[in-house]
Amino acid sequence: MTALDTTADRSGGTLRDEMHALGRAARAAAAILARATAGQRSDALKHAAQAIHAARTAILEANYRDLESVHGKNLSVAMTDRLMLDDKRIAAMAAGLAEVAALPDPVGTVLAEWTRPNGLRIQRVRIPFGVIGIIYESRPNVTADAGGLCIRSGNAAILRGGSESFHSSRAIVAAIEDGLNQAGLPRAAVQLVPTTDRAAVGHMLVMNDMIDVIVPRGGRSLIERVQTESRLPVIAHLEGVCHVYLDRAADPEKARKIVLNAKMRRTGVCGAAETLLVDRAVAAQLLPPILADLHQAACEIRGDDAVRALDRNAKAATEQDWYTEYLDAILAVKVVDGLDAAIRHVNHYGSHHTDAIVTEEKAAAERFFAEVDSAIVLANASTQFADGREFGMGAEIGISTGRLPPRGPVGAEQLTSFKYVVRGDGQVRP
Amino acid sequence: MTALDTTADRSGGTLRDEMHALGRAARAAAAILARATAGQRSDALKHAAQAIHAARTAILEANYRDLESVHGKNLSVAMTDRLMLDDKRIAAMAAGLAEVAALPDPVGTVLAEWTRPNGLRIQRVRIPFGVIGIIYESRPNVTADAGGLCIRSGNAAILRGGSESFHSSRAIVAAIEDGLNQAGLPRAAVQLVPTTDRAAVGHMLVMNDMIDVIVPRGGRSLIERVQTESRLPVIAHLEGVCHVYLDRAADPEKARKIVLNAKMRRTGVCGAAETLLVDRAVAAQLLPPILADLHQAACEIRGDDAVRALDRNAKAATEQDWYTEYLDAILAVKVVDGLDAAIRHVNHYGSHHTDAIVTEEKAAAERFFAEVDSAIVLANASTQFADGREFGMGAEIGISTGRLPPRGPVGAEQLTSFKYVVRGDGQVRP
Numbered sequence: 063m064t065a066l067d068t069t070a071d072r073s074g075g076t077l078r079d080e081m082h083a084l085g086r087a088a089r090a091a092a093a094i095l096a097r098a099t100a101g102q103r104s105d106a107l108k109h110a111a112q113a114i115h116a117a118r119t120a121i122l123e124a125n126y127r128d129l130e131s132v133h134g135k136n137l138s139v140a141m142t143d144r145l146m147l148d149d150k151r152i153a154a155m156a157a158g159l160a161e162v163a164a165l166p167d168p169v170g171t172v173l174a175e176w177t178r179p180n181g182l183r184i185q186r187v188r189i190p191f192g193v194i195g196i197i198y199e200s201r202p203n204v205t206a207d208a209g210g211l212c213i214r215s216g217n218a219a220i221l222r223g224g225s226e227s228f229h230s231s232r233a234i235v236a237a238i239e240d241g242l243n244q245a246g247l248p249r250a251a252v253q254l255v256p257t258t259d260r261a262a263v264g265h266m267l268v269m270n271d272m273i274d275v276i277v278p279r280g281g282r283s284l285i286e287r288v289q290t291e292s293r294l295p296v297i298a299h300l301e302g303v304c305h306v307y308l309d310r311a312a313d314p315e316k317a318r319k320i321v322l323n324a325k326m327r328r329t330g331v332c333g334a335a336e337t338l339l340v341d342r343a344v345a346a347q348l349l350p351p352i353l354a355d356l357h358q359a360a361c362e363i364r365g366d367d368a369v370r371a372l373d374r375n376a377k378a379a380t381e382q383d384w385y386t387e388y389l390d391a392i393l394a395v396k397v398v399d400g401l402d403a404a405i406r407h408v409n410h411y412g413s414h415h416t417d418a419i420v421t422e423e424k425a426a427a428e429r430f431f432a433e434v435d436s437a438i439v440l441a442n443a444s445t446q447f448a449d450g451r452e453f454g455m456g457a458e459i460g461i462s463t464g465r466l467p468p469r470g471p472v473g474a475e476q477l478t479s480f481k482y483v484v485r486g487d488g489q490v491r492p
Numbered sequence: 493m494t495a496l497d498t499t500a501d502r503s504g505g506t507l508r509d510e511m512h513a514l515g516r517a518a519r520a521a522a523a524i525l526a527r528a529t530a531g532q533r534s535d536a537l538k539h540a541a542q543a544i545h546a547a548r549t550a551i552l553e554a555n556y557r558d559l560e561s562v563h564g565k566n567l568s569v570a571m572t573d574r575l576m577l578d579d580k581r582i583a584a585m586a587a588g589l590a591e592v593a594a595l596p597d598p599v600g601t602v603l604a605e606w607t608r609p610n611g612l613r614i615q616r617v618r619i620p621f622g623v624i625g626i627i628y629e630s631r632p633n634v635t636a637d638a639g640g641l642c643i644r645s646g647n648a649a650i651l652r653g654g655s656e657s658f659h660s661s662r663a664i665v666a667a668i669e670d671g672l673n674q675a676g677l678p679r680a681a682v683q684l685v686p687t688t689d690r691a692a693v694g695h696m697l698v699m700n701d702m703i704d705v706i707v708p709r710g711g712r713s714l715i716e717r718v719q720t721e722s723r724l725p726v727i728a729h730l731e732g733v734c735h736v737y738l739d740r741a742a743d744p745e746k747a748r749k750i751v752l753n754a755k756m757r758r759t760g761v762c763g764a765a766e767t768l769l770v771d772r773a774v775a776a777q778l779l780p781p782i783l784a785d786l787h788q789a790a791c792e793i794r795g796d797d798a799v800r801a802l803d804r805n806a807k808a809a810t811e812q813d814w815y816t817e818y819l820d821a822i823l824a825v826k827v828v829d830g831l832d833a834a835i836r837h838v839n840h841y842g843s844h845h846t847d848a849i850v851t852e853e854k855a856a857a858e859r860f861f862a863e864v865d866s867a868i869v870l871a872n873a874s875t876q877f878a879d880g881r882e883f884g885m886g887a888e889i890g891i892s893t894g895r896l897p898p899r900g901p902v903g904a905e906q907l908t909s910f911k912y913v914v915r916g917d918g919q920v921r922p
Contacts, residue, residue: 097862178884182873187861192895270719274895289700289723295896296725316918323920431617431913432527443612443916452921453912454608465622465704466725467897470912482883482900483861486873488746490753491882 077257081265084220085272087250088193092218095251096190100167102245106213107163110241114156114206117237121152124229125202132226140330144201145227155206155234158457159241162210165456168475169216183485188478190216192274195266196459197288199280200224205231208277209238209252211459215477218251220273222266224280225258232256267292277472279460297468299460301387302332302415304445307404307430308348309421310341316442317420321352323444324418326359330389332461333416333448337384337394339404345397346372353395361391368397384411401426405433412436414463416448437463437470507687511695514650515702517680518623522648525681526620530597532675536643537593540671544586544636547667551582554659555632562656570760574631575657585636585664588887589671592640595886598905599646613915618908620646622704625696626889627718629710630654635661638707639668639682641889645907648681650703652696654710655688662686697722707902709890727898729890731817732762732845734875737769737834737860738778739851746872747850751782753874754848756789760819762891763846763878767814767824769834775827776802783825791821798827814841831856835863842866844893846878867893867900 095103114121125147132145171188178184194217196208205223212219223231231254239249255262266273267288275295278288285298306324308317324335340349345368353363353373363369364383365376376395383394384407398404408417416438419430427441438448438461450458450471458471468476525533544551555577562575601618608614624647626638635653642649653661661684669679685692696703697718705725708718715728736754738747754765770779775798783793783803793799794813795806806825813824814837828834838847846868849860857871868878868891880888880901888901898906 093863093865176884178882182877182882184883192865293719295894313918319918319920327921427915433523435523435622436911438912438914440914440916443914443919444921446921447612447914447916447919452608452612453614454606464725466909469909479896479899481866482868484868484870484873484877485857486871486877488743488749489873489877490749491757491874491876 077259077261078265080256081262081269082272084253084255085193085269088218088220088253089272091248091250092190092192094248095213095218096169096192096216098216098247100169102247103167103169103213103216104163106242106245106247107159107210108241109244110210110213110238111156111159111163113237113240113244114152114159114234117233118149118152121230121233121237122147122149124233127229128200128227137226141200141226144199145230147202147230151203155203158203158207159210162214162457162474165214165474167214168478173480180489181487182489185483186480187483188480191477191479193218193220193272194477195220195222195269195273195276195294197222197263197266197276197278197280197284198224200226202227202230202234204279205234205254206238207457208459209235211457211474211477213242213251214474217477218253220253220255220266222255222263228258264291267294270294277459296464297462297472298464299332300415300463301413302334302448302461302463303337303385303387303411303413304333304335304415304448305337305339305408305412305417306335306445307339307398307408307417307419308341308344309401309404309419309423309426310343311423311426312344312348312420313422313442314348314351317348318352318355320418320420320442320444322355322359324446325356325393326361326391327444327446329391331446331449333446334389335393335418335445336387337396337411339396339398339407341401341404342368342397342399345369349373349395356393359391361393363393363395365395366397369395387413401429405430408434408436414465415461416440416445418443418445437461507689507691508695510686511692511699512702514683514685515623515699518648518650518683519702521678521680522620522622524678525643525648526599526622526646528646528677530599532677533597533599533643533646534593536672536675536677537589537640538671539674540640540643540668541586541589541593543667543670543674544582544589544664547663548579548582551660551663551667552577552579554663557659558630558657567656571630571656574629575660577632577660581633585633588633588637589640592644592887592904595644595904597644598908603910610919611917612919615913616910617913618910621907621909623648623650623702624907625650625652625699625703625706625724627652627693627696627706627708627710627714628654630656632657632660632664634709635664635684636668637887638889639665641887641904641907643668643672643681644904647907648683650683650685650696652685652693658688694721697724700724707889726894727892727902728894729762730845730893731843732764732878732891732893733767733815733817733841733843734763734765734845734878735767735769735838735842735847736765736875737838737847737849738771738774739831739834739849739853739856740771740773741853741856742774742778742850743852743872744778744781747778748782748785750848750850750872750874752785752789754876755786755823756791756821757874757876759821761876761879763876764819765823765848765875766817767826767841769826769828769837771831771834772798772827772829775799779803779825786823789821791823793823793825795825796827799825817843831859835860838864838866844895845891846870846875848873848875867891
């Protein structure tokens with residue numbers, strides 16, 4: 063089987079049949095995984111970490127095939143970099159699985175319990191979602207991270223990585239399967255879609271009986287396709303058009319440190335700031351040193367007229383800039399008429415991901431918290447803290463920008479649902 | 493405007509424009525409602541209860557118009573009964589709103605808080621979903637119940653009731669609007685779709701920018717349409733194919749009381765039992781008095797061969813019976829080979845709603861709890877306890893049968909999401 067497999071190449075039925083077989087295997091594995099002990103799930107993860115380490119030569123060879131097959135294709139430097147593995151990255155994948163093995167197991171936790179006047183004892187108990195379909199870019203490390211988080215949370219995973227990473231992902235999933243098998247758990251708990259045929263995604267999105275939730279990771283077009291076609295619940299990880307707002311009561315030194323970090327610490331992460339808003343009352347005082355820092359760090363500034371009056375190196379921002387996630391050393395900067403205007407701007411142009419206010423005035427921060435409609439709102443801290451690990455949740459699969467739970471960083475605990483367990487002694491309803 | 497309004501009848505743009513205007517008004521009202529105080533939301537509910545009472549003549553007149561317009565149509569007795577209002581039912585609606593006014597307000601509750609080693613203080617804070625679109629049958633009381641729960645949870649509601657109840661619902665919504673207005677809250681927080689044109693539902697299902705979640709209530713065909721067409725998250729209330737399983741360790745007296753209550757207390761509720769399963773080892777001992785009770789109560793029995801060998805009055809069950817929600821005085825009864833077979837049957841034929849085991853053996857109950865994949869699992873209690881009020885949650889909009897939260901009874905608290913609020917003092921990420 064090669065990365066160019068198509069439906070016609072494979073014997074034994076249509077792609078739809080093949081996807082349904084995958085789904086049925088996942089459903090059966092999910093039931094076993096959910097009823098396994100926390101210790102078994104931990105063992106599977108530890109064994110998988112060891113298996114990744116043991117298989118490093120095979121994984122590197124598979125990655126080499128992937129890199130060869132994209133050679134000559136017009137892959138960006140960033141995409142190629144994400145695709146490429148080396149010993150250090152493989153060690154990091156194994157370490158990631160070992161770390162997830164050490165996370166608290168969420169399954170079976172009693173979230174609440176109470177007794178009714180009639181004596182019924184009611185518990186709300188955490189359970190896995192069931193089967194999670196994850197659709198992502200050509201990033202082999204996501205195969206290990208996502209597979210690991212699903213095992214930890216007792217969910218079976220159907221992984222559909224980008225076609226450029228097909229061989230790498232297959233080698234990684236083989237190692238995870240080894241880990242599951244050594245722990246006495248079914249290999250089918252983590253499966254890779256065995257074809258790069260794009261039609262496979264279309265099948266996943268309507269397999270309501272076999273998949274419980276779809277997690278798309280990737281560009282806006284993928285997520286929009288998923289949201290349009292899916293008949294399943296979707297945990298969407300949209301882009302992060304994150305803002306920093308400098309209030310009139312901002313501490314200038316904190317503002318300076320936070321803006322530089324929020325924009326430039328890493329420009330390619332979803333929590334990176336893309337737009338800076340400044341209260342008109344303090345713009346002339348606060349902006350010059352901040353913009354100087356950014357220029358110094360080779361960040362391009364795209365400002366409105368008021369910004370350009372303060373910074374002759376700033377380019378003119380267009381309406382489109384306020385909507386844009388650059389993921390690059392570019393910052394849109396706008397002067398606004400106070401807190402209300404800032405909140406309006408964030409809610410209108412932002413992506414409900416992560417937004418920060420810098421202020422020493424508690425009331426301003428509280429209004430920003432209450433009125434900015436984002437998964438994460440911060441005061442006096444960098445937007446780059448938008449990360450499951452920084453929140454203390456351990457590894458995450460991404461930041462959900464939907465309104466419904468799970469919202470914000472999605473770690474193992476957020477990949478679970480619950481059921482009600484009611485213990486009686488013969489009660490009937492009057 | 494009449495119940496027969498169509499797009500062409502209305503001036504001022506197309507139905508799509510009209511629905512979008514409704515959506516924008518809801519979005520704006522939602523922001524105000526979410527930021528209002530708990531006391532304001534309580535006041536709105538109390539005033540709405542009084543307004544319902546004050547408007548009882550107008551509501552009865554509107555209901556009379558609805559009843560007149562279905563006259564001659566082939567409405568079932570049950571549907572006509574659900575549609576009909578009288579003084580007592582109007583008083584019950586007002587009392588329901590007053591009760592919701594007294595429920596704890598969920599908005600703003602801090603669900604968790606912790607401090608990171610770097611000093612960041614993180615809170616997970618409960619917030620409303622935003623705008624909820626509710627699509628339901630011709631039951632005027634649902635208009636009041638759903639509107640009330642949305643106000644309590646800080647959500648704006650777009651209500652789309654069955655066309656037969658259009659005038660009644662409009663009169664009820666007018667009273668709720670009065671209540672909102674008297675509490676200083678926007679009338680648009682609870683809106684009724686102002687047309688019975690079925691195309692309005694199609695518009696609702698794709699208004700992603702204006703509606704955050706769709707709650708369909710009604711028959712399987714409505715819910716399937718919604719799940720197929722909706723580009724929005726759906727909180728589905730599917731049918732309840734609820735089971736009672738009599739284990740070999742069942743107490744005969746508890747079994748007898750529970751089966752009769754689960755089936756016959758009210759046959760038309762979603763928590764009513766539809767199938768009785770009995771372990772073969774105890775069938776001959778347990779079943780005869782139970783089936784006698786049921787026949788006595790005029791319940792039809794549809795059994796497999798083993799049941800019919802014990803009960804000559806039982807009709808033969810078909811494969812379809814195991815899937816059927818009768819909502820009537822009919823019970824499917826099957827003898828199974830022990831707990832494993834019972835669990836397999838429930839997971840295969842059931843609807844993941846509510847299922848009960850009767851047993852004195854703790855291990856059997858625990859296995860049933862762990863392996864039956866339903867929102868509510870009970871031991872030694874009637875399935876008719878599947879109800880938000882019986883769970884101590886107050887009023888509910890229904891029982892969600894999805895895997896993802898909210899699962900089980902959906903009350904005010906379950907109509908909320910959360911956001912993360914992070915308070916720093918100048919922290920940047922290393």
